[in-house]
Amino acid sequence: MSDAAGERTNRLRGHALSILSVGVILIAWEAAARAKLVPDLFLPSVSAVLIALRDGIADGSLPLDLGVSLYRAFAGLLLASFVGVAAGIAMARSTLIRWFLDPFVGLAFPAPKIAFLPIFILWFGIDHLSKIMLVAFSSVFPIIIATYSAAISVNPLLIWSSLSLGSSRPMIMWRVILPACYPRIFAAFRVAVPVALITAFTAEMVAGGGGMGATLMYAQRFFDSPTVFAYIVTMLAVGLAFDKAMLALRDRFPSWRESS
């Protein structure tokens, strides 16, 4: 019992130290900026960043930019999840499809997808569609691979049993194979969500056309450092919030948790 108590004090001490470390960094940053140790241009004070953040939220530009970026990221992700799950299961169920898709997946999986941005702009224009398609292209491969490897390792006994009990093929797909893939698909989503966000932001930074990335670049070009920092802080908070939300979702649906 004293061991558990000791563990708890240690954890509390750890939390206190963590808060202290963040606090020290923020205070040192504010102090360095206030004392003009570094020019404002390079490091605006924490308070200036907070003011830029408040102004951005107050005049609606920051929520609007965030909305545009999130729309692109999640539209692409939705597309990628439909295509990715379908392709992954098809590859697991049919040797022909596996043979056909395997070299493309193998070649495209390690490729830096952002290099395709100019091609996507050429095909789908400069606005939403090219970014949505690039997001889908970036996040589809982890989903394909995860779904495939989950669907290929579904216990054949389960399939045989439900066949012998008279299940139709579509029923096996929806009731046996797909549920067996949920944990790995969910794990792939934890990879794909940050990929979708980074791709949407980066595409906006490169190609413009509104959104978080475009405004961030715009602010940098006009040396508006507080806004640059405010937007980076927002992106950080969004990334963190989505990761936390996904962990909460996984706890809510225990069948999504990988048993291994």
Add this chain to the structure above:
Amino acid sequence: MLRSIAGATMRLLPIAIVLAIWQAAASLRLVDTAFLPAPAGVARALGDLLSGHEIRDNLLVTLFRALAGLVLATVSGVWFGIGMARSWVFNAIVSPLVGATYSLPKTAIVPLLILWFGIGSTMGILAVYLTCLLPIIVQTYHGVRATPAVVIWSAQSMGAGPRKMLWQVFLPHALPDIFTGLRIALGFALVVAISAEMIASTSGIGRLIFMYGESGAYDYMFAAVASVVIAAFLIDRALLRLSARCLRWHESQAVADIGAAV
């Protein structure tokens, strides 16, 4: 030998089929070659680029930035990870920073780095370094933390000092996880290096692709993108080979060998 050649042909056949259909569609004017240049044209452009300096120099600059950042991140990330796993004080100080920046879309720091360091290789390498650092820290941390207590106690009872514990117990145990982190980081490294060049640069393959796109030389643009895809594929394969060689002793290797055969 003959069988492996036949196997490779079988594996690459789908790509050949798609290229043939694409070429036929372009030759029959079913698709507008302004939007989708024919593979023959792209291949010609690729041959042209490979014989010249342009693509080679720019691709090498990009790969240099990506790999330099990756190596620096690996060297320092492993130490951070070990430090975090072995000292709760260090962990408490560093982990909020790691946790907060882990999910930051890393290209967001590129404008900041341009502000601080200007445009060029320093900025590119730093952006790659900061991006790659996090997966390596996190994977090393997990690998070291997962060292079974029995192994640690046995080594200690046999008189292993801290240095020996580090090199012969913690590092080898974390090695498979470090390689996992390295593979994640490699993907990030190329993306960030190319993104940084597309955002602002005077050299590198990212800038070259965009330049071809803006000047309407689409066959060259496709050729440059193809060279990036091939280079990324080869580097990823080389890393897999390296990790298979370094982890020959590890039980996960038996599984990985089967995985590679699929």
